[in-house]
Amino acid sequence: MNPSEPLPDAAEPPRILMAEPSGGWAIALRRELGPDWPIEEARSLAECWARLARSPGSLAVVQLTQGNVESLLSRMARWEDEHPRARLAVVADRRWAGHAWLLREAGAVLFVTSPRRLAPLAALARRHLAAQPEPPISVQRQIWTNLPWHKEPRMNTDKHR
Secondary structure, eight states: OOTTSOOOOSOOOOOEEEEOSSSHHHHHHHHHHOTTSOEEEESSHHHHHHHHHHSTTOEEEEEEOTTTHHHHHHHHHTHHHHOSSOEEEEEEOGGGGGGHHHHHHHTOSEEEOOTTOOHHHHHHHHHHHHHSOOOOOOHHHHHHHHSGGGSOOOOOTTTTO
C-alpha cells in the first residue's frame, strides 16, 4: 500500500447535502449555521444521490423545481428503504407553498419556502448530525493507523534549545 494514497473507508461522515441549481439556499443556510458545519453542494439530484450513497447518515436538502418534481417524488417513495439513516428536507420558491403537505406526506421532514427563515432547517441539521454515529472505519484504515511508522515522531524540544 502506498502511504501517499488515501485509504478507503466504509463510509464518509454524515453531512448536509444541498441539491440546488444556484447555491442561494446553501449560502443562506451557512449564514444561519455558521462556518463550522459540513455543507456540501450538488447541482443536480443525481449528484446529491451519489454523495448520499457515500455518506449515508446525511441530511439531504433538495430544492423543488418544475424540472425535478417527478424525479424527487419518485425517489421519496423509496426513501426509507434506500436511506434509513438519512433525512430529506425540501426547499422551494413560495409558489410551491401549497404542495407542502404533499411533500411531507411523501417523506420530507421539513418544507421551507423562504431562505430568510431557515432557523428550523438549521435546528434540524444540528439535531440530525449530532444523532448520527461515526461511520465504521475500514480494516485497512485501522491497520494503517496502528502501524508504528505511521505515528508522528515526538520531538524532544529540550535538545534544540
